[in-house]
Amino acid sequence: MNLETGDQEAGISLGPLGDLAGYHLRRASGVFGNDFPRAMAGTGLRQVLFGILSVVAANPGISQGAAGRTLGIQRPNMVSLINELVDAGLIDRRTAQEDRRAFALTITDAGSDALADGIERIREHEQRLLADLDADERRTLIDLLKRIEAKED
Amino acid sequence: MNLETGDQEAGISLGPLGDLAGYHLRRASGVFGNDFPRAMAGTGLRQVLFGILSVVAANPGISQGAAGRTLGIQRPNMVSLINELVDAGLIDRRTAQEDRRAFALTITDAGSDALADGIERIREHEQRLLADLDADERRTLIDLLKRIEAKED
DNA sequence: TATTGTTATACTCTATAACTATA
């Protein structure tokens, strides 16, 4: 047991916290979040940016607002995130023809490459962090998490 | 389906993201994190502060550093958090007798009351967010999450 | 009037380096 990390030190109890799903979700999510930069080292892609890239790739021409709503990112916060991806040459932003208030987002060739590379890295990172769960347990986990996500607001 | 929240709008796909445990952990954890302030409204207790209170209550005399390690909070970040709890009269901080570098933290009577009240509120909030999971599924969820937590660093 | 994107802003959480006092 590693006493320098989040492992519980011998004899130290979490108290009521240890029974709470919310606490364990936060810690388990943190494990993935902390490892993500390592998995993506050198690419400049953070969790949020990869998420946007994935949604734009899967829905060519999607608006900034719709992409944000899909990912639970508020409109004001999307602005600089999209700027980052456009500046990095990973997505294209042009005025939507049907609604000149909106932007139509599409992935660029460089974006597709970055996405493919990212997916490969993330598969490895997930394999590593989920190594103690068999295929059935992984499916169960995602199923349970989706049912919690459905409770959003 | 509520189109204003994180629900997926009809016809919009997450792309590769939808298969990733890391993504669903982040979103599910967010559901709990967003609801927490509502559940705790008026108490001033945030997720982190409740966590510290729980650990201090369960381990009277624990040091600031040990509490932080248990919760995955770095030493520098513990300082102001402990200050908040001391200022709110919820925990007591005094120099440890065995090691005068360290603080021994204990919960106050007001802290015990706040913790008990918080636990009640959080039980309701967890019941609500986990309403679609039966007792067996809730146990499975926490078990799977703990096995992911064990992968920390 | 409502919606898309924008700006400005603020708060929380997290992370690192350098300091002090004790061990």
Next chain:
DNA sequence: TATAGTTATAGAGTATAACAATA
């Protein structure tokens, strides 16, 4: 020399209010 707590600081993520352009 190492550890406990501290200070200063910076980067992300997230939240709200108010605005311009368009619908």
